[in-house]
Amino acid sequence: MLASLERLLRWTTGLLAAAALFAIMWLTVVDVSGRRFFSQSVPGGLELTEILMVVVIFGAMPLVSWRNEHVVFDSLDAFLGDRIKAVQARVVHLICAATFALLGWLLHTRAQRFAEYGDTTVYLQWSIAPVAWLMAGLLAVTALVHLLFVFVQAPDVRRSGEPT
Template sequence: MSEEGLSLNRGSDRSEQRGGRARRMLEGALQAIAFLSGIVLVGLMLLVAISVFFRYALNQPILGSQELVQLGMVVMVMLAMPNTAYRSLHIRVDILDRVLGSIGCFLTDMLARLLGMAVLSILVVKSWAKMLDALEYEDVTNMLELPVWVAYASISAGMALYAGVLLLQLISQFGNWREYRE
């Protein structure tokens, strides 16, 4: 979504400064986790390439590489999703937009964001509880004994930020409701 699309404040200079600062902080956090997600992706690509080379060229598989890839994929995807949603880089199906009209689009966008926030909130609460259990019982993977709480923590963090993005988009939607009539 463009910067104008997420503008949360209308009115005084002071409220615009706070809104701009909050938006910049959110964008900074989203860029940081997207960067971290990219680093994980590059590491996973290298691991898979080296693992394939070792398996087929040297007939010596790297034990535990599958566990690393599985955990890494969870971390990478969960940390990339909030930034993808914020920048509107995800797939959007607009088959019914012409049929529903501007008011219908406004309502379906609002409903989709509200349902998304509800589902993500449940996911955050459940994954946070699983993370605490994994920490308490020291859950690890079978082969490499990697801590699994990291995966649950990335799910919680990524989905909490994603819910925050949806909330900001919902607020922005109400601030720009006139655009739906055009």
């Protein structure tokens, strides 16, 4: 079951983040080439890059959480027993789940306010609300990943990317 969930995350949030990063790459190539050869940048290029960076960062969060690839302070782990480490991991996952859920809820309420006020980007005049809703949804997925690991031991993932 965990392998299926990992595959689902890779094909949804992972692919979303990868596609956004690929789009940033090509947007940058076109923008720099346009400035160099035609003295014209991509209209709204900065706004597009900002939106795509949000997609990269928030799209990668569920996978980073799934693979336990966060920054970790583990200087006391040598002194803790395996049972204490297991309890500690579950408590940390519970705190992370609650934190990401709270942040997702706050961002969802902010997105609703953006939609009500009709907030848009400055140059392209695109609505900001869908981007904020996407961020809130990806935070909720990240919270669910952490909540799952409160009850199920997180898979041990090797550097090669395959679960052990």
